[in-house]
């Protein structure tokens with residue numbers, strides 16, 4: 001018999017409130033998302049600024065100002081794309097190191113390291129005299145982001161009471177979107193400051209990192225991480241503090257059980273390759289890969305470039321991307337409110353439909369009306385902006401936040417940080433690939449690039465219907481028994497190993 005430890009009320013609720021302390025912890029940890037988002041939003045604007053292009057990418061500058069130019073290809077330059085995407089390669093590698101630090105030393109210290117590395121990167125970027133230092137700065141930013149994206153979502157999922165786990169975790173994504181919006185607005189205002197506007201834009205990234213760095217002194221480590229590292233009394237006290245109640249026995253026992261199981265696993269990465277880890281691993285990687293194949297970053301990085309392509313002038317295009325940024329934030333709030341009520345799957349499915357329709361429509365308008373040279377007629381250009389907004393809206397309440405939430409809540413403790421690092425690195429890898437490829441894809445595939453992403457959205461829809469289990473309101477450490485062992489497809493991957501280990505732990509704990 002599997003040893004099932006059922007949560008407090010047997011339905012997944014251990015009790016406990018959203019205390020002031022949890023709110024502070026959540027706000028601070030979520031600023032990791034601000035750093036990430038600011039960076040996503042700033043690149044597109046900076047790479048469309050003339051001063052920046054003239055200094056670092058003179059060829060692109062020349063091409064951009066060439067009288068008659070191919071609409072779809074004017075920004076296609078591998079080095080320019082490398083500026084945007086180098087950060088993601090660094091983050092990819094860093095997330096594996098971050099996973100080790102996260103398990104061994106805790107989530108909090110990983111976030112502190114993230115903010116410090118990021119700050120150094122910001123300094124290098126803002127003061128960069130040449131392309132080499134600019135890229136070194138971006139690599140440091142990337143390492144900071146790899147660390148923060150590994151630790152912050154896990155931290156949020158672990159401190160949250162189960163009923164509010166979705167909402168609290170999505171604070172991370174909400175901050176990502178606020179970061180993107182802030183970057184869009186700053187881009188808009190500094191575009192006219194010559195010749196160093198871009199330095200202000202890149203330097204302002206230091207603000208969220210400073211908030212995270214200073215704020216991290218106010219937060220506690222997660223009880224899960226303390227218990228995992230055998231600091232049991234501290235773990236128990238922290239649990240009482242963040243839940244605001246004295247009786248936390250049920251949740252505490254559950255965490256101790258999970259950590260005992262985890263301690264029997266000496267090599268989490270090796271364990272991840274085992275058959276019974278496959279469901280969580282596949283889901284975590286797929287959520288992130290699919291998130292990127294929505295094509296969102298084609299919009300996020302290159303919105304100003306894209307809007308210039310369809311005929312807006314520099315200012316108008318930066319303004320339109322700021323509007324897109326605002327819609328991104330507002331729609332993420334919708335997700336915070338709905339995710340623990342409606343569940344994860346309905347949000348993802350609705351979004352697939354909305355994204356499919358809008359992408360196909362954008363592709364159609366560009367194909368019909370945007371010729372190789374000349375602008376898109378004004379009314380069509382406005383339609384493109386409206387459709388982009390509707391598209392971003394649906395991404396923002398679904399694949400955006402859930403791409404981070406679902407992988408953070410599906411792994412058992414013994415493979416959690418290792419497994420999650422695969423989610424983070426898949427995100428970074430595919431963000432890199434799309435950032436690197438999009439301008440070239442636009443140049444060669446032209447409007448068809450939007451149909452390409454729409455086709456992926458269709459595949460994602462099938463994936464959600466058939467393979468993604470619903471994880472709403474299930475305590476993280478009960479996922480194994482209540483989700484994976486019951487799923488029509490994934491249950492075949494669950495063997496008895498786990499049950500044997502669980503019974504041993506139960507016996508050792510005297511149950």
Ligand code: BGC
Nearest residue numbers: 040176177296297300400401
């Ligand atoms: C994604 C980013 C994306 C952002 C947009 C995040 O969840 O990981 O790649 O740019 O959402 O809001």
